[in-house]
Amino acid sequence: MRQAAPSPASAAPAILGVILAGGLARRMGGGDKPLRQLGGRPLLGHVLARLRPQVAAVILNANGEAARFADLALPVVADSLPGHPGPLAGVLAALDWAAAHRPDLPDLLSVPGDTPFLPADLATRLAAARRDAGLPIACAASAGRQHPPIALWPVGLRHALRDALQAGERRAGRIAAHLGCATATWPTTPCDPFFNANTPEDLARAEAMLPGLPA
Numbered sequence: 001m002r003q004a005a006p007s008p009a010s011a012a013p014a015i016l017g018v019i020l021a022g023g024l025a026r027r028m029g030g031g032d033k034p035l036r037q038l039g040g041r042p043l044l045g046h047v048l049a050r051l052r053p054q055v056a057a058v059i060l061n062a063n064g065e066a067a068r069f070a071d072l073a074l075p076v077v078a079d080s081l082p083g084h085p086g087p088l089a090g091v092l093a094a095l096d097w098a099a100a101h102r103p104d105l106p107d108l109l110s111v112p113g114d115t116p117f118l119p120a121d122l123a124t125r126l127a128a129a130r131r132d133a134g135l136p137i138a139c140a141a142s143a144g145r146q147h148p149p150i151a152l153w154p155v156g157l158r159h160a161l162r163d164a165l166q167a168g169e170r171r172a173g174r175i176a177a178h179l180g181c182a183t184a185t186w187p188t189t190p191c192d193p194f195f196n197a198n199t200p201e202d203l204a205r206a207e208a209m210l211p212g213l214p215a
Contacts, residue, residue: 015123016105017055018077018094019047020087020149021062021113032068034113036203039210043197046116048072054123055109059097061090075101086170087112087149088161095158108153112196115150116206117213119193125184126152133182139173140194141185147194148172151181 021034021044034044044060052058059075063084066076077097079089091110098105109123119125122140130138130152139151149172153161157179164175186193190212197203 013054013056013107013123013127014105015055015107015109015152016094016098016102016155017051017058017109017111018090019044019051019058019060019074019111019113020090021060032062033197035068036197038116038197038203038206043116043203044069044072044113047111047113047118048074050116050118050120051109051111051122054120056105057102059094060113061093081165085165086172088165088170088172088175091149091151091153092158092161092165095153095155095161098155099158106155108155110149110151110153112149114196114198115194116197117191117193117195117209118150119186122150122193123152125186129182129184135180135182137176137179137181138184139176139181141183142192142194143188146173146183148176148181150194151176 035042038046048058059077060069060072061077062069063078069076077093080093080096081089091108094108094110098108111118126138126140130136136154136157137151140147160179161175164178169175191209195206197206
């Protein structure tokens with residue numbers, strides 16, 4: 001019997017993923033934190049492996065010389081606002097890039113470049129939370145706290161986000177709540193899926209956790 005062609009529902013979702021790697025990594029001692037090694041490959045490699053199956057395409061938000069990320073073969077998009085105003089500057093740069101280069105992808109999934117244990121159902125659960133709440137944005141939560149940089153954003157909100165940032169607001173949670181943000185919560189066993197490696201000690205903890213986690 002001839003096998004049926006895959007249905008449209010099996011196609012990659014109309015989401016652009018962005019890995020936020022534009023920070024200064026002060027608590028890690030500076031440099032490119034996402035290029036620090038974890039389990040024999042960069043943190044960024046772990047993040048990319050978990051994000052890529054959930055989206056139609058991936059870009060990297062990073063400042064400075066883009067060539068240092070050439071091995072990833074990803075578009076590298078720098079902050080459009082000066083002064084390193086935080087992760088939402090990277091979200092804004094990615095939203096603008098999506099509008100200009102991928103108008104077929106109306107949503108953006110943002111994740112930090114130091115979160116190596118992202119869940120495989122991140123995009124689907126955020127989309128469901130947003131839909132169920134009737135709100136434009138959904139962000140992840142765990143262990144009783146929200147993680148606004150880990151969120152699903154409609155590209156159409158880029159102008160409102162730019163206005164908020166240019167007005168001086170830098171708190172991601174406050175901007176997301178103002179624009180309308182639902183929450184999806186994940187359990188923290190066998191580990192917090194949104195664990196982020198901010199310091200060398202965090203990186204050592206992640207190294208110890210890695211063998212006990214599913215691929």
